[in-house]
Amino acid sequence: MSSESREKSGRPTSTSETKDIKNTYYLETMTSILENRAALREEIEKIAEVAGYLWQNGWAERNGGNITVNITAFVDKGIRELPAISEVKPIGVTLPHLKGCYFYCKGTGKRMRDLARQPMRNGSVIRILDDCSSYVIIADEAVMPTSELPSHLTVHNHLIEKGSPYTATVHTHPIELVAMSHSKKFLEKDVLTNILWSMIPETKAFCPLGLGIIPYQLPGSVELADATLRELDDYDVVLWEKHGVFAQGLDVMDAFDQIDVLSKSAKIYINARCMGFEPEGMSQEQLKEMSAAFNLPK
Numbered sequence: 001m002s003s004e005s006r007e008k009s010g011r012p013t014s015t016s017e018t019k020d021i022k023n024t025y026y027l028e029t030m031t032s033i034l035e036n037r038a039a040l041r042e043e044i045e046k047i048a049e050v051a052g053y054l055w056q057n058g059w060a061e062r063n064g065g066n067i068t069v070n071i072t073a074f075v076d077k078g079i080r081e082l083p084a085i086s087e088v089k090p091i092g093v094t095l096p097h098l099k100g101c102y103f104y105c106k107g108t109g110k111r112m113r114d115l116a117r118q119p120m121r122n123g124s125v126i127r128i129l130d131d132c133s134s135y136v137i138i139a140d141e142a143v144m145p146t147s148e149l150p151s152h153l154t155v156h157n158h159l160i161e162k163g164s165p166y167t168a169t170v171h172t173h174p175i176e177l178v179a180m181s182h183s184k185k186f187l188e189k190d191v192l193t194n195i196l197w198s199m200i201p202e203t204k205a206f207c208p209l210g211l212g213i214i215p216y217q218l219p220g221s222v223e224l225a226d227a228t229l230r231e232l233d234d235y236d237v238v239l240w241e242k243h244g245v246f247a248q249g250l251d252v253m254d255a256f257d258q259i260d261v262l263s264k265s266a267k268i269y270i271n272a273r274c275m276g277f278e279p280e281g282m283s284q285e286q287l288k289e290m291s292a293a294f295n296l297p298k
């Protein structure tokens with residue numbers, strides 16, 4: 001099809017399609033915070049890569065899911081001096097450990113599949129102000145952060161308070177894990193963890209804390225945020241009943257990897273059940289042997 005007939009049919013012109021293919025995620029006519037900042041760019045590119053995986057896995061329908069990353073370690077004097085491009089906005093909670101921190105946040109209503117191509121147009125960088133209860137957007141565009149920002153930032157505040165090296169939080173809707181959360185038998189403490197660990201040895205090695213369980217709560221509620229915060233003291237990934245998972249990690253890729261590993265085990269379990277049998281699973285002795293061999297915490 002020629003570009004002319006595309007124009008007639010109302011489809012994008014070949015020029016704009018080419019821009020998409022080139023993965024252009026900053027406006028060519030304006031300066032991006034990522035210019036001449038290779039380390040920060042790499043971090044944002046990781047976020048975009050993970051957003052693509054969430055979409056490709058079918059875990060991020062419409063605007064589902066959130067990613068929030070503490071990028072303070074990549075912030076230089078020039079970024080600290082950047083003026084606000086939004087009004088001062090209240091977080092809704094006071095988070096004393098976030099003073100002067102900077103975060104990349106997915107934008108409200110934005111889609112992971114768009115963020116994968118254009119992270120700086122579907123999310124923004126915010127600066128937490130000195131009162132620790134408000135923030136401004138500083139780059140690249142005034143994209144309002146997700147409505148889940150208070151709960152994500154509350155987790156980040158707690159991570160810094162604990163001296164944790166974790167910088168990333170991810171919420172998404174993995175199909176198999178959410179499906180399993182519809183059965184009460186899987187929601188007893190550590191029942192699902194033990195099933196998932198026993199499906200393939202690597203799951204215990206790469207998700208050594210297992211999967212925490214949060215009984216159903218209204219999305220976006222204070223109760224859900226509080227329960228998540230408590231459970232994340234014992235687990236890196238928690239399952240929200242009939243909804244999705246919330247994960248924390250060293251960076252966004254680490255948080256994604258843990259969800260991916262657990263999801264792989266869930267797929268193996270479900271595949272076995274679809275073939276008509278209850279999978280045997282590794283024995284408790286074999287799981288203990290894994291813990292000893294790899295010096296695992298549980």
Ligand SMILES: [Zn+2]
Nearest residue numbers: 064065243244
């Ligand atoms: Zn959700």
